[in-house]
Amino acid sequence: MPQQARDPTRVSGLEDHLGYWLRYVSNQVSHAFSLKVAARDVTVAEWVMLRELYERDAMVPSALADRLGMTRGAISKLTDRLAAKALVTRVPGRQDRRYQNLALTAAGRALVPQLSALADQNDAEFFGHLTPAERAAVERAMKDIVRKLGLREMPID
């Protein structure tokens, strides 16, 4: 929120917005994490997809797109890369052959815990010095916003 309502003629600065600080820190956290997973030849988007498949074992691409807030095209390209790295496989559907299932390979499944450890480490680096109360406050605020977002339609254009 802009903090200077006292002077309506003043143009609010970048730092006056909570969104600015969030983006600032978030970009740093994500960038640091991307460097860590790059050592395993994986991007952040790839990590998210791998982690999702780890949890659910197998998913149809369009369901994954919905869940991750990406387009089917984006999922398709991501799958191409992960398949090329032999971390994910496409399993053709049997009943309805328009569908397919995405699943982790053994290598993919083995990789997820290693990436997860890197995520733990990254989180500790950035948020470890906050008190538990501070962390809880941030987490609660974020989830609050997500809940509020979930109640309204996503902007399409």
Added chain:
Amino acid sequence: MPQQARDPTRVSGLEDHLGYWLRYVSNQVSHAFSLKVAARDVTVAEWVMLRELYERDAMVPSALADRLGMTRGAISKLTDRLAAKALVTRVPGRQDRRYQNLALTAAGRALVPQLSALADQNDAEFFGHLTPAERAAVERAMKDIVRKLGLREMPID
């Protein structure tokens, strides 16, 4: 922070990391903002650069690159676009002709307050429903992290 240190064999999930939530919310906030400024034919990165020049009136590209945490190449491309939109001009240096100054045009200067109002509006939409205490807690935590890590660059994407 992963919240399940009790069980060392469990693979921490995406949602166990504060970084995950931060990234999720931050992406939503930035995306919504990008839609707003797109109505003025401006991107978020362009807004940041315009706002910076508004504050400082004129800057050398390499100084801007340092300040925004971008490469000189990126600033060069960004300047190309803003110059094409007649929002920014390149002013050749007089003493050392390797340097140049970037400055807002009259149109650029007139646009910044409008964009600033959109930033205010965007912040209100996403954080307006939080209590002042909650907002303050998030802001304090973010600034804490920035201070702790000595981060000084600005977020761009």
Added chain:
DNA sequence: TATTGTTATACTCTATAACTATA
């Protein structure tokens, strides 16, 4: 030689929309 700004190249991620195969 060192530095400034530009350019070339390449990659990630995103989105739209046309395309195919199937139902």
Added chain:
DNA sequence: TATAGTTATAGAGTATAACAATA
């Protein structure tokens, strides 16, 4: 026809590195 997945194209952003002009 409707849907699932792919592909093509485009654009914004990232980064590295070679380059020309200037000091």
